[in-house]
Amino acid sequence: MFVRTENFKEFLKFYPVVSFLVGLHFALWILMDFLQIGIAQDLKAWGMGVNLFILNGEYWRLVTPIFLHADFTHALFNSFSLVLFGPALEQMLGKGKFILMYLFAGIAGNIGTFIVNPDAYYAHLGASGAIFGIFGVYVFMVLFRKHLIDQANSQIILVIFALGLFMTFARPNINVLGHLFGLIGGFAIAPPILRNARPFSLWQIRTRHSNRGNNEISFNPTRWKKRKLPGKSTGKYILWGIILFLALFALINRF
Template sequence: MFVRTENFREFIRFYPIVSFLVGLHFALWLLMDFVQLGIFVELKQWGTGMNVLILNGEYWRLVTPIFLHGDFAHALFNSFSLVLFGPALEQMLGKIKFIWMYIFAGIVGNLGTFVVDPDAYYWHLGASGAIFGIFGVYLFMVMNRKQLIDTANSQIILAIFAIGLFMTFARPNINIYGHLFGLIGGFAIAPVILRNARPFSLWQIRTRHSRPDREDISFDPNRWKNRPYSKKKTGKYILWGIIIFLALFALANRM
């Protein structure tokens, strides 16, 4: 579920929303921070969340910060988290429900920051609130829709969630309210968007996107040798995923 065995082309074809969001993260970073084109620098200033400006009627700042990042490490870490945890949920919900959940959780995170944070000049940006919304949906599954997620993946979610929550309070310059309210937003919308959801199945995705012809229907004696991964390999991939996740946390904390 959280082990990516797809190649690059398959990933883009199977998970178009996650692919688009990751591409958008890096495209905006490239234009706004690396190349620093004038109009895009102005767009970043126009889109960054700031409580006093929202109070003055610039309500778009509740939405635009979801897609902006402070620097490359920030964009890289959030994109890695999205690639790791977003695809399964996109497949389970469908493209429309996934993007609505993602934006809703991000808005709730920014709205919570606006309402609760006492600093009128506090500025914030990043997809973290929306990504914590993804965790909120998974937590709802673990607690109330156990048929959608197995025990092993439930343990992974709980472990990564605990780490993410700890780092939210341990690291400096983190929008704590954005994380917490994004989590609440994802958990709150989960009962609605999970009504017709089915467990994640990479086999079903490949079947749906395949175009078999008559030759494909014939029996392949080597079909069982091409199974995606064994249980041992799965455990190894999960372990490396957690290690990389923690390394990115440490990298982001040092920058």
């Protein structure tokens, strides 16, 4: 579920929303921070969440920070999290519901920041609230929709969720309210969007795409036996890999 076995072309085809969001993160970073194009930097200032400006009626700032990042490390970490946890949920929900959930959670994080944070000049940006919304949906699955997620992936989610919360409070310069309200937003919208959802299945995705455009559905029952499916031990390796990545990221941000 969280072990990516697709090649690059398959990833783009199977998960178009996640692919677009990751591409947008880096495209905006290149324009705004790497190339430092004037109009792009103006757009960044125009889109950043600033409580005082929102109070004065610039309500688009409740949405635009979801797609902006402070620097390359910020964009890389959020994109990594999105690539890891977004694809399975996009397949389970469908493109429309995934977009709805992502925007709802991100906006919930920004609204929570605006309402609860007393600092009128507080500025924030980043997709973290929306990504914590993804965690919120998964946590809802673990608690109330156990048929959608197996025990091994449930354990991965709970461990990463705990690490995410720890890093939220341990790292400096983090929009804690954005993370928490994004998480709440994802959890809150989970019941309606998970209605009729099915467990993640890479086999079903590949079968659906291979049959798309064909007049007759053909299926070779031995086709997938030739493919080596990841075993249970692979899940442990990916979990430790994620933990190591998060630990290194936390250390880097200390300097």
